[in-house]
Amino acid sequence: MSLRHAILVLLQDQEASGYDLAREFANSIGLVWNATHQQIYLELGKLNEKDMVKFRHIPQDGKPDKKMYRITEEGRDELIRWLRKPAAPPRIRDAFMVKIAGGALSDPSSILRELEDQADLRRERLTTFEDLARKLDDRNGDKDMYTYLTLRRGILDQQAWLNWAEEVRSELRRREDLTTSV
Amino acid sequence: MSLRHAILVLLQDQEASGYDLAREFANSIGLVWNATHQQIYLELGKLNEKDMVKFRHIPQDGKPDKKMYRITEEGRDELIRWLRKPAAPPRIRDAFMVKIAGGALSDPSSILRELEDQADLRRERLTTFEDLARKLDDRNGDKDMYTYLTLRRGILDQQAWLNWAEEVRSELRRREDLTTSV
DNA sequence: TATTGCAGCGCAATCCGTTGAATAAGTAGT
């Protein structure tokens, strides 16, 4: 239940609209916490009711009005309270891995096909993370260090995944060799 | 929404009770898909209504009766249909990482403390996965290969995490040196 | 001119998931 806290973390640095936050969830924080715009707008409403954020109306011409949210004292208190207590380990729910575990039902070629699709995705992520990390390489402020470490987490994760994919390929090839040589 | 399919994968090999499945979710498949027993019982109920599984009553003396579930033709069809269509990439929701991203608010020492707790957990998982993988090292059947690959995924994942933790430690130390030398 | 996309917000229905508890009887340990 910490979409809430992810939002508060983002609002710490700057005032932002729901839309802004949704974009950041699609990029930076999305690395560690996913959320859609509906969820975000809903949560902002709740946070507002609890006085953890407040907003000002910004009328815009042409575009619809927007609400620029900022964190309040109560919000910051809540965030700090949350930071203090230990986080539950993330629960894992990886559909693709379920497929692998039940792989004996599929044929190897279709597994390999999907593996490559997933690998493309990971490679893409890897390069974007690496680019972002390179820009932060002269990390000075505390804040930069923590975003750098967050990115490093993403990078190591993608690399581990890609290494695993390599193992899958060679195992499946090994198996093919065994069966065709019979 | 593929708790369903994870269950079907497990039922493929053997008839099992909800309780059995819950245990397997706590171990083997839990590596890639987490679920509690309540969820499993509920899902078994739904699967039964849709005729994707059926069960027989086993009265037991001493222990309460159990329901042994097995997969049906419809269940197998559904599973195969699902295996064919591409899996959505898993959504990431890692509370601890949210803390890191907002780390500038905490003090480094409390971050390090929690890091070590999480690292303990990962190390523990790593050794259990490695033990299981060693037992499968003469992997022959297709099925064994896929469980082996699943385990490898878990192993590489834990290792990547622990390597990252090492980076966090040295970064935080570096930072401490900088600030204390001022 | 029609379509697509972006910026910006929201509601409603439903589904999924979590928490917490209840029941029931055996077994193992202090």
Added chain:
DNA sequence: ACTACTTATTCAACGGATTGCGCTGCAATA
């Protein structure tokens, strides 16, 4: 004798999340 754990299933309540839909209006593109 008391406690705690294991086997085995189920229910109720709540809150979180997802899916699908709706609105406005500008800018760009085909």
